[in-house]
Amino acid sequence: MLATHPDYRTSAASETFDPLKSRPLVRSMRWWPQGQSSWWLGGAMVIALLVAAPIVAVVYLALFPTENIWPHLASTMLPRYLSNTFILMIGVGIGVTLMGVSSAWVVTMCRLPGKRFFEWAMLLPMAVPAYIVAYVYTDLLEYAGPVQGAIRAWFGFQNARDYWFPDIRTKGGAIIVLSLTLYPYVYMLARAAFLSQSVCVLEAARVLGRGPWNAFVTVALPLARPAIVVGVIIALMETLNDFGTIDFFAVHTLTAGIFNVWLGMGNAGGAAQIALTMLVVVVVLIVAERYSRRRQRFHDTTSRFQELPGYELGLGAKTAALLVCILPIVLGFVIPASVLIYYSIGYFDQSWTSDFFEFARNSLLVSGLATLMAVSAALFLAYALRLFPKPALRACIRLASVGYAVPGAVLAIGVLVPFAGLDNAVDAFMRDHFGISTGLLLSGTIFAIVFAYSVRFMAVSYGSIEAALGKVRPSMDDAARTLGETPFGTLKRIHFPLVRGGILAACVLVFVDSMKELPATLILRPFNFDTLATHVYQYAKDEMIEQAALGALTIVLVGVIPVVMLSRAISRSRPGHRN
Numbered sequence: 048m049l050a051t052h053p054d055y056r057t058s059a060a061s062e063t064f065d066p067l068k069s070r071p072l073v074r075s076m077r078w079w080p081q082g083q084s085s086w087w088l089g090g091a092m093v094i095a096l097l098v099a100a101p102i103v104a105v106v107y108l109a110l111f112p113t114e115n116i117w118p119h120l121a122s123t124m125l126p127r128y129l130s131n132t133f134i135l136m137i138g139v140g141i142g143v144t145l146m147g148v149s150s151a152w153v154v155t156m157c158r159l160p161g162k163r164f165f166e167w168a169m170l171l172p173m174a175v176p177a178y179i180v181a182y183v184y185t186d187l188l189e190y191a192g193p194v195q196g197a198i199r200a201w202f203g204f205q206n207a208r209d210y211w212f213p214d215i216r217t218k219g220g221a222i223i224v225l226s227l228t229l230y231p232y233v234y235m236l237a238r239a240a241f242l243s244q245s246v247c248v249l250e251a252a253r254v255l256g257r258g259p260w261n262a263f264v265t266v267a268l269p270l271a272r273p274a275i276v277v278g279v280i281i282a283l284m285e286t287l288n289d290f291g292t293i294d295f296f297a298v299h300t301l302t303a304g305i306f307n308v309w310l311g312m313g314n315a316g317g318a319a320q321i322a323l324t325m326l327v328v329v330v331v332l333i334v335a336e337r338y339s340r341r342r343q344r345f346h347d348t349t350s351r352f353q354e355l356p357g358y359e360l361g362l363g364a365k366t367a368a369l370l371v372c373i374l375p376i377v378l379g380f381v382i383p384a385s386v387l388i389y390y391s392i393g394y395f396d397q398s399w400t401s402d403f404f405e406f407a408r409n410s411l412l413v414s415g416l417a418t419l420m421a422v423s424a425a426l427f428l429a430y431a432l433r434l435f436p437k438p439a440l441r442a443c444i445r446l447a448s449v450g451y452a453v454p455g456a457v458l459a460i461g462v463l464v465p466f467a468g469l470d471n472a473v474d475a476f477m478r479d480h481f482g483i484s485t486g487l488l489l490s491g492t493i494f495a496i497v498f499a500y501s502v503r504f505m506a507v508s509y510g511s512i513e514a515a516l517g518k519v520r521p522s523m524d525d526a527a528r529t530l531g532e533t534p535f536g537t538l539k540r541i542h543f544p545l546v547r548g549g550i551l552a553a554c555v556l557v558f559v560d561s562m563k564e565l566p567a568t569l570i571l572r573p574f575n576f577d578t579l580a581t582h583v584y585q586y587a588k589d590e591m592i593e594q595a596a597l598g599a600l601t602i603v604l605v606g607v608i609p610v611v612m613l614s615r616a617i618s619r620s621r622p623g624h625r626n
Contacts, residue, residue, distance in 0.1 A: 087534055088440065091431030094424050095443035098502050101461025102326070102446075102453060108464055109323035112316020120308070120317055128304040128321070132328070134218055135225070135293070135300060136283050142226025143282045146375050147233025148275060152263055153368045155241040158359055165372045167611065172379030173231040174606030176563045176580070178291025179599045181224045182587040183383040185295065188215045216296045224292055227379035229285055233278035240271035280332055287325060288454040290566040291584055301325045302566065305456045309570075315464055322457040329452050384603060390596030398597035403582075406598060410578040413493055413568075414561035417500030421557045422550060424501065425508035429516050430538050433524075444509070451506035455499070455567035462499045463571060466490035495571045500561045507560065508553035515549025516542065552612060559609050562602055 154165045172180075188194050195212055204210050214220070268275075290302050299307075301321055309318035360368055391398065428444050450458065466489040477483045489495060519542055527537040543550075565580045572581060579598040586595035 087427075087431045088435050088437075091428050091435075091440060092443055094428060095440075095447040098424070098447035098450065098505055099443070100465065101458055101499070101502055102449060103461075104465045105319050105322050105326065105457060105461040108316055108319035108460070112314075112319065114314060114316055116308075116312075116314055116317040117320050120304075120320065124299075124304060124307075125321070125324070127299055128301045129324075131218065131298055132287070132300040135221060135298065136286055138218070138222035139225045139229060139286045140279055140283055142222060143230040143233045144275070144279055146226060146230040146371075147278060148237050148268070148271075149371050150230075150375060151234045151237035151241060152267070153371050155238050156263075156267075157365075157368055159365065159368055159372070165376075168376050168380075169234050169372060170231045170610045171376060171607070172228050174610050175228055175380060175383050175603050176291070176565070176606075177225050177228040177285075177289055178295065178565060178587070179387075179583065179603065180228055180379065180383050181221070181292040181295050182583070182592045182595070182599070183386045184220075184224065185215055186592045187382075187386065188212075218296075218298050221292055221296045221298050224296075225286055225289060227375060229282040230375060230379075232281045232285070233275060236274040236278035237271055240274035241267060283332060284329060284452050284454075287328065288456075288566065290456060290569070291587075295588065301328070302454055302456050305460070306566075306570075309460070315460065319460050319464070322454075322460050325454055325457055384600070387596045387600040387603065390593045391600050394593045394596065397594055403597060406577050406579050406582045407601065409576060410562055410580070413496050413500065413578065414558050416493075416497045417504070417561045418554050418558045420497060421501040421505050422508045422512070422553050425505060425512050425553060426550065429509060429513045430534075430542065432513075433516055434534055447502075448506040448509055450502040451504060453503065455503060455564055456570065458499050458503050459567045459570035462495055462502070462567075463490055466495055490571075491573050493573065493576065496568060499567045499571055500557075500564060503564070503567065504557045504560050507556045511549045511553035511556065512546065515546035519545050555609050555612060559606050562605050 150165075150169050153159065154162060154169060159165065186192055190207055190212075198204065198210065198212070202210070287300075287302065290306070292298075293300050293303055294306075301324060304321045305318045305325075308314055308321060428447070432440055432444060453461075470485075470487050470490050473488060474485045477485050523541055524537060527541050532540070562578075563580060565584055568578055568581055569584070572578070577585070579602055583595040583599045583602070586592065586598075592599075
């Protein structure tokens with residue numbers, strides 16, 4: 048009887064019982080579900096493919112350009128773009144590793160005055176976009192700035208030939224600025240890794256004669272290596288994405304090459320080819336990191352966790368540890384924020400205008416819509432994968448989550464080119480058949496910006512929601528379905544109240560990242576449409592940072608919100624933590 052039933056193609060050993068249908072049910076042999084469940088799986092596949100479409104479009108346009116200028120790029124500009132990009136990435140990688148790991152170890156394992164303050168304050172530079180820090184330090188350190196002006200006044204110098212002063216607008220300056228704003232990625236992941244380590248392994252190292260420094264190098268650092276490498280990779284991807292800093296400092300990287308080829312030469316195919324080169328760099332980074340630790344495994348030796356001992360430092364070591372913590376905060380947050388506050392107050396009447404409110408409304412509008420779209424799609428994908436953990440769906444979601452690793456300029460090409468092609472096709476059809484011009488329906492509208500933001504920050508929202516859903520016991524799903532609840536009803540009445548904290552965190556992170564996004568906004572924004580980020584960029588580029596200070600300060604203040612949330616989450620991450 049079982050073998051002849053159309054729904055069963057397996058043995059009785061794999062049967063389960065569905066109380067809603069009062070008949071045997073096979074879990075794994077039916078690929079496509081029936082009824083309402085099919086909408087979840089089909090919708091998830093469609094969403095994942097739509098989110099991945101811009102990346103596919105970049106690859107296709109690069110491989111099949113209308114006008115192939117790749118030989119010209121490869122023989123002229125591309126080597127320069129590549130060399131500058133690699134120098135920048137190597138320098139930033141070293142900088143964020145040194146600052147992030149050292150500060151994480153000191154704050155986590157050493158007894159310092161003001162330790163509670165440093166725990167969250169070390170994340171503050173993350174709230175300041177790198178291009179804003181670049182504008183502030185250029186204003187302070189250039190020849191006409193207050194620092195060189197004070198030097199000339201104190202020592203009686205007449206002009207720049209009388210003394211030497213480092214030029215901030217160089218690759219070295221860009222490396223320092225990016226390192227100051229990106230080291231928190233390494234700091235927060237390294238600190239979380241240090242907090243999760245058992246005291247037993249550290250005590251074993253001390254018993255074997257290792258001092259604090261040797262225990263750190265030989266035990267704690269290798270155990271934290273995976274988290275540190277992930278933090279460095281994220282910082283390097285953000286370095287690839289940066290445009291405001293490298294454009295202001297005239298460092299010609301691959302990102303700058305996209306803008307030059309597309310906007311300067313008017314060649315979308317060439318820009319896509321540079322974009323594909325950037326994608327290759329990103330893939331190489333990810334694959335190299337995973338390959339380097341393919342045979343390494345990291346496990347805790349015990350499930351018992353005690354309070355971290357806290358090393359007592361001597362006067363010299365304590366002074367050095369305090370400098371390790373204070374300097375990044377002062378250079379990466381305090382000085383830029385102080386300058387912005389000073390300029391905002393001094394030029395308040397010139398900045399507090401109707402244009403400022405318009406830019407703020409535009410930023411709130413596109414960031415809010417992107418947050419709604421990205422978080423809704425991420426929730427749909429995460430819940431669909433929970434319902435149907437199929438390899439094909441999981442692969443599609445992974446592809447859709449690659450957007451965060453894709454620089455904004457690359458993503459802008461992937462969004463604008465297909466959108467423009469679709470607009471032109473619709474307009475041509477309407478003209479030929481109805482004599483009506485539809486104009487720009489997708490490209491050149493705020494929808495293009497919202498879609499690009501959603502694709503780029505999908506991984507951020509999906510990761511937060513997936514982690515929250517993972518904490519809900521599967522038995523709760525089974526109980527709800529046993530009582531006759533539909534998948535949507537289960538999500539609405541059971542899961543949503545339990546994961547709303549994760550959803551709120553996803554909303555905050557996507558909103559703040561959207562407020563700061565510059566490269567994609569510059570390319571995709573409609574005519575006469577500015578956000579706070581593009582407003583600050585335009586004024587700073589014209590050497591008018593004073594008029595842009597209020598907008599920059601607004602972006603910084605918004606960015607402080609996730610810093611507080613991240614700090615609290617990291618502090619509570621150690622097993623056995625008590626509030």
